[in-house]
Amino acid sequence: MTGDVVIVGASVAGVALARTLRSSGFTGRVRLVDRETEEPYDKPPLSKGRLEEPVRLLTRPEAERLGLELLLGVEATGLDTAARRLALSDGSRIGYGALVIATGVRARRSPWIGPGVHVLRTLADARALHADLAQGGDLVVVGAGFIGAEVASTAIDQGCRVTLVDPLTSPPARVVGQSVGDRILTWHERAGVNLRLGRVVEALDQLADGISVRLDDGEVLRADHVVVGIGAEVDVDWLAGSGLHLEDGIACDPHGRALGADDVGEGRVGEGRVGEGRVGEGQVFAAGDVARWAAADGAPGRRIEHWNSAQEQARCIAATLLDPERPQSPSAVPMVWSDQHGRTVQVLGAVDPGVEPRLVEDGDRLLALWDDGGRVTGAVSLGWPRGALAARRAIANGAAVTAVVDTVAPREAAR
Amino acid sequence: MPILKADAAACQGYASCVIAADDYFDIDDDGLVVLLSTEVPEADRERVDRAARACPAAALRLEGA
Numbered sequence: 001m002t003g004d005v006v007i008v009g010a011s012v013a014g015v016a017l018a019r020t021l022r023s024s025g026f027t028g029r030v031r032l033v034d035r036e037t038e039e040p041y042d043k044p045p046l047s048k049g050r051l052e053e054p055v056r057l058l059t060r061p062e063a064e065r066l067g068l069e070l071l072l073g074v075e076a077t078g079l080d081t082a083a084r085r086l087a088l089s090d091g092s093r094i095g096y097g098a099l100v101i102a103t104g105v106r107a108r109r110s111p112w113i114g115p116g117v118h119v120l121r122t123l124a125d126a127r128a129l130h131a132d133l134a135q136g137g138d139l140v141v142v143g144a145g146f147i148g149a150e151v152a153s154t155a156i157d158q159g160c161r162v163t164l165v166d167p168l169t170s171p172p173a174r175v176v177g178q179s180v181g182d183r184i185l186t187w188h189e190r191a192g193v194n195l196r197l198g199r200v201v202e203a204l205d206q207l208a209d210g211i212s213v214r215l216d217d218g219e220v221l222r223a224d225h226v227v228v229g230i231g232a233e234v235d236v237d238w239l240a241g242s243g244l245h246l247e248d249g250i251a252c253d254p255h256g257r258a259l260g261a262d263d264v265g266e267g268r269v270g271e272g273r274v275g276e277g278r279v280g281e282g283q284v285f286a287a288g289d290v291a292r293w294a295a296a297d298g299a300p301g302r303r304i305e306h307w308n309s310a311q312e313q314a315r316c317i318a319a320t321l322l323d324p325e326r327p328q329s330p331s332a333v334p335m336v337w338s339d340q341h342g343r344t345v346q347v348l349g350a351v352d353p354g355v356e357p358r359l360v361e362d363g364d365r366l367l368a369l370w371d372d373g374g375r376v377t378g379a380v381s382l383g384w385p386r387g388a389l390a391a392r393r394a395i396a397n398g399a400a401v402t403a404v405v406d407t408v409a410p411r412e413a414a415r
Numbered sequence: 416m417p418i419l420k421a422d423a424a425a426c427q428g429y430a431s432c433v434i435a436a437d438d439y440f441d442i443d444d445d446g447l448v449v450l451l452s453t454e455v456p457e458a459d460r461e462r463v464d465r466a467a468r469a470c471p472a473a474a475l476r477l478e479g480a
Contacts, residue, residue: 016468023461044471055473307471308431315465337429337471344427344446385428385446392434 004029005321006086006094008076009102010040012307013288015057016314017100022066024322028097030068032058033088035075038123043104044307046126047147048339049154054123076103079242081261084282098283098321101250101258102314105289105305106235110228112204116211117226120147129227133158137224140213142201144171146338146345148229149184152193153340163194163221165201165213175336176345176380177353180368183382187341196221232305234290249303250286252293255327256317258284283321287313296329308335333395344381346388349395351378358401360387360409367391367408371401384408417455417479419463421448425474432475435466440475448474 005021007014010032018030034040042055063070071088078087085093107121118129129151133139139155141148144166152162168174173181188195196215203214204226213221234249245251245259252258261284286292288310292303309330316328338345350370351357357368357380365384369391370377375398379391390407393399419439428446432439439459441449455463455477467475 019468023464042473045473308469311469332434335429335431337427339427344429346429385430385442386444388428389430389433389442392430396434 004031004096005098005100006096007032007100007102009104010034010058010070011102011104011288011310012042012057013310013314014100014102015040016311017102017287017318018068020315020318022068024318026322031071032068033071033074033076036122037073041123046123047120047150047154049157077238079239081243081284098285100317101284101286101290102288103235103290105232108231108233112228114206116224117204117228119228120151121232132225133160136160138222139225139227140165140221140223141227141229143229145229145231148227149340150338151227151229152188153191156191156193163196164188165196165199165215167198167200169198171197174353176347176351177355177357177368179356179359180366180380180382183366184340184345187343191341236290244284249290249292252286252291254294254296254298254329255320256285256287256291256293256313258286285317287317304334306334306336308332333392343383346381348388348392349378351380360405362409369401369404374400376401376404417460417477419450419453419455419467420476420478421450422474423447425472427472429471431469431471432466435469436463439463440466
């Protein structure tokens with residue numbers, strides 16, 4: 001059996017791929033393998049307070065209707081590209097016609113563990129955290145990236161007292177630049193989050209009645225709960241020896257075909273025709289956070305941990321599988337979003353935090369625009385959806401900064 | 416015919432739907448989604464379904480798709 005598609009990771013990329021194959025008319029076998037036993041769910045909402053009802057990417061009845069096989073609660077443990085076989089944690093081996101690896105990343109392990117100490121990546125993590133937060137009390141968040149900042153915001157809403165600790169003096173500035181980053185910090189201050197910035201956690205000790213968090217300046221914070229949000233890391237150990245090129249994720253060509261799988265670069269492409277269920281013929285692809293796609297010109301790319309990029313990569317892979325003569329590459333403007341203290345942050349395109357952007361303001365709405373001397377290349381919107389939309393279109397179309405300003409703030413442009 | 420539905424309380428104004436299908440979606444000045452049409456003919460079903468699934472806030476659904 002060589003015509004079927006096996007997808008490792010029922011992530012946003014994995015599920016989007018399975019759906020796209022079906023909506024494109026592919027009738028071959030499609031299996032989705034995931035280590036979690038949960039029906040596939042969406043991860044971004046987990047830090048944003050919407051937990052009561054997780055957003056399901058695919059339910060079992062829907063999978064059945066679409067003819068997608070869900071293999072949940074099993075982990076991929078090894079890959080033999082020559083034999084086109086995947087080893088699973090239940091001891092079985094399954095063959096594939098085409099394999100797509102979309103396992104995402106995992107939360108960087110906390111250097112501290114114990115009761116009340118959390119990381120946040122999976123639905124199980126989120127349920128444990130929110131059960132704790134519902135009790136109120138003092139929360140210390142270690143790491144003020146977007147997830148840490150969102151947890152701080154959610155916890156304040158739930159009635160906790162929150163302290164946010166980060167080694168950087170302006171954590172959001174690392175992503176959006178100093179002036180926009182400072183603006184985001186004021187949201188935390190106004191919401192009542194205690195900021196301990198430029199501070200490193202030196203020790204975390206369990207007490208009889210909670211947790212003590214000692215900072216590098218000697219301050220000791222008392223906490224009932226601690227969230228360690230210090231980033232994510234790729235987990236590709238199971239692919240060791242597979243021949244795939246594993247340097248910061250899975251290295252791929254501009255169409256998501258993993259380098260080092262036996263038929264990449266040999267000019268052998270699938271003989272599949274839509275509907276016949278013969279695709280890819282032994283090809284291995286990777287999508288989403290775990291994948292490092294080359295740029296369109298073949299230059300080495302970088303991993304993109306963006307939800308919308310994962311969706312688009314999945315669509316490209318589906319199209320490439322079904323029509324190998326015309327392999328697809330992503331073209332959408334990359335987008336990251338965050339909800340903090342009832343406001344939205346949108347990061348669009350290529351933002352250079354080291355360069356101060358052009359700022360456009362309208363009340364407390366702000367749009368920051370980066371350009372290459374003519375065309376808009378990147379933008380950040382704080383609470384300004386129409387501004388973000390105009391910037392996103394401008395980045396896609398290669399429009400000038402003045403065109404965006406004219407759209408969102410005609411009075412300013414006329415000055 | 417598939418019917419398009421929006422959850423106004425969930426909408427955050429990210430406008431990914433507008434980028435994907437601006438003949439079905441727009442946002443107003445406050446960033447709230449505006450459905451330009453709720454009945455989706457078969458020819459547009461896949462494109463509009465994809466646009467709905469592009470919503471980061473899971474605020475959109477194409478029912479009967």
